[in-house]
Each structure stands twice: as C-alpha cells, then as structure tokens.
Amino acid sequence: MNETSLKKSLSKLNLGGLRYFDSIGSTNDEALAWAAGGANDFSLVVADEQTQGRGRLDRKWFTPAGSALAFSLILRPSAPELPHLSRTVGLAALSAADSCLKLGLAPRIKWPNDILVNGKKTAGILVETVWAGDEADSLVVGMGMNVYKPSVPPMDSLHFPATSLENELGNEPPAREQILREILTAFLSWREKIGADELVQAWEEMLAFRGEQVQIQSGGGAHVTGRLDGLESDGSLRLRGEHDNSVIIRFGDVKLRPIA
C-alpha cells in the first residue's frame, strides 16, 4: 500500500480529505488533531505502520509495517445524527463485518468493539470524540484490522485469541486498500441508517455469544454474569440475569468474556 494506490482505490468515495503515512504514532491521534483543526466530514487518516497504536482500555494496538489496516475516519455529525452517536461503534463494526462477509468469512461482533472470525479477534474499533462544550463536534472512528499473518500480536501480549484474514481465508487476502474501500462503502450505506431500527437489528444479529452465558468485567473489578440477550436501542448490551431480570451494560470500561 502507498499513497498512490490508496488514492486510486478510494477515488470514488468522496472523502473529505486524505492523509497517508508510511509510519505514524497513532492514526487516531492524527485524526483527533485534524478534527480539532477543522477537518471536513469523512476525512481519513491511513497508515501502513503505527508505532503508538492505541486500543480501548489503554491497551497497545500492534500495527507492524506491511501487514494490517490501520485507519481513522473523521465524522462531523449532522443534526439528525446527533441523538444516535452511541450507535457509531455498531455502525463501524457492521461495516467491518460486511467486508469480512464479502470475503466469504463468517464474522461476529464481540460487543462493544471487536470483530471475531472463527472466535478470534480480527479487528478492533476505537471511537473517540472531540467535544465542543456538551456537544460532539466530531468523532474519530479508528479501526485496526489484521490482514496478513504478521499483524497478529505475539501470544503472550493477547487478552483474547487473535487471528488475521490471511489465517482464516487460508490464502492471500485482497490488497488492503481494496478491503478499506469495502469497509468505507459499507460505512456510508449504514450511516444513512444510523437512526433506523434496522441498524440495531443488524448489529444484534451479528453479536457473538448471543443466547450464551457471558461475564462482564468492569474496570473497577466488578463482575456481572448473565445470558447475552441483545441490544438496547442506544447500543447498550442487555443480559438476562439468573432471576430472568434484565441487566443493561453501558459502554465504558468493560470487557466481555464467554463462560466456558
């Protein structure tokens, strides 16, 4: 992947702007600064390598050169989108999942932000907000997808089993810029439905461990267990507790694990 091949592949997408880096600290950091400086809606930062890639819960995200997709998309929400911004991670997850489906894989979304293929993490999403007072001025949707085998982090650094598209396909995946085009094309079409029930239904249908017993661990150390039931309209997770009670898990400092 290089700037020329990327521009060519994305030429029909009407991006607000494009910045490509052979190597960068974190595309999310670059995008947050660009957004704060007035970037247009649907501007994109892409890097071949990240040296300070970040995940949720202050985790490191591994992006060695030549192996992965790492990008950050800047959104400037329109007035009708503002009430639905909590669905953005689902919108991004569905877009990534659609690109895996197109490759003949069977992806699942591990709430809130991971794409699993055959039960192993293949992509992760980190949504960050630039605030203007109480209102979101812009959102940065960062996504990392493990495309080739070297993008899979070393086993001893993993919090959850991981894989790559190449591993799961058993052969060479398409070029990364082509996969990125598929993800962004799907994103544009899901974005039109951000306020529609259809988006939450599709997200719910794609959830990993649906109907199974799971445990939610919060950063404070508390654990909640229950059967994974579905999603609330804002994208919060709904579990069914042992007394058939609903337990709602909001986005935040939480980890989801299946109970074997």
Ligand code: BTN
């Ligand atoms: C996670 O699984 O915790 C989210 C991982 C998000 C990684 C992507 S890679 C592109 C963008 N830049 C970053 O520093 N992080 C996101």
